Amino acid sequence: MSRPAVIEIDLQALKANLATCKQRAPQSKTIAVVKADAYGHGAIKVAQTLAETADMFAVSCSEEGMLLRQQGIVTPILLLEGCFGLDDWQRAYEQGFQLVIHHQAQLDALAVQPETRQFDVWLKVDTGMHRLGFSPEQVTEVYARLLADKRVASVKIITHLASADTPESDFTQRQLACFNRLLEQLTPKPQVSVANSAGIVAHANSARDWNRPGIMLYGIDPMAAPGKDIGLIPVMSFYSQIIALHQIEAGEYVGYGNAWQAQRPSLIATVAAGYGDGYPRNAPSGTPVFINGFLAPVTGRVSMDMLCVDVTDLPKAELGDRVELWGKHISVNKVAECAGTIGYELVTRLPQRVPRQYF
Ligand SMILES: Cc1ncc(COP(=O)(O)O)c(C=O)c1O
Structure with a gap:
């Protein structure tokens, strides 16, 4: 694979x-x-x-x-x-x-x-x-x-x-x-x-x-603040998968710079997508991703090929589960807003290494 x-x-x-x-x-x-x-x-x-x-x-x-x-x-x-x-x-x-x-x-x-x-x-x-x-x-x-x-x-x-x-x-x-x-x-x-x-x-x-x-x-809302729903459908979805799961103790850290510290025993999922794939590095902890029908927060700094997500509150999270970084459930504008930019920038700066699949 x-x-x-x-x-x-x-x-x-x-x-x-x-x-x-x-x-x-x-x-x-x-x-x-x-x-x-x-x-x-x-x-x-x-x-x-x-x-x-x-x-x-x-x-x-x-x-x-x-x-x-x-x-x-x-x-x-x-x-x-x-x-x-x-x-x-x-x-x-x-x-x-x-x-x-x-x-x-x-x-x-x-x-x-x-x-x-x-x-x-x-x-x-x-x-x-x-x-x-x-x-x-x-x-x-x-x-x-x-x-x-x-x-x-x-x-x-x-x-x-x-x-x-x-x-x-x-x-x-x-x-x-x-x-x-x-x-x-x-x-x-x-x-x-x-x-x-x-x-x-x-x-x-x-x-x-x-x-x-x-x-x-x-399918991206052009308004600066979310406008009224006029039925636009997101065309692009950015997906990856959970490639590792780790149970950590309260007080332990996740990712570069120890930027996120667990406040409770936490289950951390590592997802194979990072800033080298066009996911914004400055998306802070708390930026949502979508897994198995639920939102879960990015934890710690986004790295080049991976990012981590706190999946402690999800009913289920397993290796290989699909993660939507943006798409039909999380708008690219939402991720952009968390990262202090606009959806236009995120979609136009996706590198070639992420394959495009058309359907
Ligand atoms: C001259 C001109 N017309 C139209 C557009 C399309 O704008 P939008 O993507 O906001 O619809 C652009 C985009 O930057 C533009 O530069």
Whole structure:
């Protein structure tokens, strides 16, 4: 038997989440965001699964787009940060990638492309996040310039929301007001894209012609504080097994640095998964895992290949029992919260050594 740490990916759940997404915004087309290896879920399998239902895929760079094309994915692909260098322009032309243009340097690079080439571009406007995009004051002029350029087949307008996951903030509505003011000035009226997952979930007025869901496709709640259940199904489950059990006395320690001390006679299960598998090292004692239908707390420091769990209160815990580190019973957001990070980070930094199994 091989090492039991494994990532299971539920492709039916993925399809169901895209359907949920579409139901929430039936007028919008969907750009499924599959960057960073589909948030660690495996971009090829995810794109193959969604190829017929997503209207477009979004990736962060042309290399990620190429990976999909090489597997025969013909769905339109948007490069969210556009082209970085000349190679990207070449690939974008050859593969028909759609491009975000967010900066003067990209306009300059477009201007030296042969006039025989044509690109579908998404002009990015900065409505307040100040990460990428032209200021609203610049956009009217850039829009006109793009429309007049022979190399431009179409222009759409895109912006990104900074705080859609925090509904108590009015920032999203301020961004939307800024965006709407800008759109009034543009002729002809372009197609536009605003909403990420949190926009789709919590700000119905951010759903426009094209939505860009990422995290919600993977069944992870996009809201900063657990939002209302909208029926998303976790796609990824991270499992391993109990590989050792030890009865210890009160006063004894578990793990590196003696960071956890038993307050009573305790049964400690050692689980074959650690930070070398992507489980966060800074998950403190008390972070839950799921064994045989019950929650049990991580005890002591997470090591590279293993972590320990106090299973004293479980009715049953045996060698070989399956342990869910996150998945359908413990959300990755819960583990992330314990570790002081976000679910996005945990799923995107899983190493290759943990095999992915798809079903
Ligand atoms: C420009 C852009 N659009 C959409 C998304 C998807 O966001 P989310 O995963 O929160 O839905 C991202 C993700 O970071 C992004 O950068």
